[in-house]
Amino acid sequence: MQAAFGMSRSAGSIPLFVVVTLALLCCSVTLAKQRYYEFVIQEAAVTRLCNSRKIMTVNGQFPGPALEVMEGDCLAVKVTNKGAYNVTVHWHGVRQMRTGWSDGPEFVTQCPIRPGESYTYRFTVAGQEGTLWWHAHSSWLRATVHGALIIRPRAKVPYPFNNGKPPAREIPIILGTNTFFSLRSLLMNSL
Numbered sequence: 001m002q003a004a005f006g007m008s009r010s011a012g013s014i015p016l017f018v019v020v021t022l023a024l025l026c027c028s029v030t031l032a033k034q035r036y037y038e039f040v041i042q043e044a045a046v047t048r049l050c051n052s053r054k055i056m057t058v059n060g061q062f063p064g065p066a067l068e069v070m071e072g073d074c075l076a077v078k079v080t081n082k083g084a085y086n087v088t089v090h091w092h093g094v095r096q097m098r099t100g101w102s103d104g105p106e107f108v109t110q111c112p113i114r115p116g117e118s119y120t121y122r123f124t125v126a127g128q129e130g131t132l133w134w135h136a137h138s139s140w141l142r143a144t145v146h147g148a149l150i151i152r153p154r155a156k157v158p159y160p161f162n163n164g165k166p167p168a169r170e171i172p173i174i175l176g177t178n179t180f181f182s183l184r185s186l187l188m189n190s191l
């Protein structure tokens, strides 16, 4: 033991604990993925029940894009605001471990993203599996700026239901309210 310790401290050699730590780090890095997304907040024409109107969207989609990740993944989401209003994005239900500045409530953990500007949210989904959602955390914008965040178990980890097997079929369902009028004008008129 002493000899091994003595060897590890000799010039040019690497201490054993450093090798073990690096090996463990490499393992966790290979299991977890870095995932990058771009959200462009922009107005887009959307048709529902034969009625078209312009609403704020992410990438022109309503609901916005569903993000599919695995537990342990690191996410980076660059949000660019091409709309006319301040906005932030909240990752509903995600435990922000030491990344509170990526949680999203405007004026609580960050200043809003102003029109023409962008902000990159960086966080890890750790110790969580299931379907959450993300949404604008800015007044009426949350009514149309939202989407699913699907967190699957990491490779070789059983699902927490269905005897550990993946479900035969998945259909993300997002409940929302469709209006035929401008939510912004409704809000402005009610103040």
Ligand SMILES: [Cu+2]
Binding pocket: 090, 091, 092, 093, 135
């Ligand atoms: Cu929320």
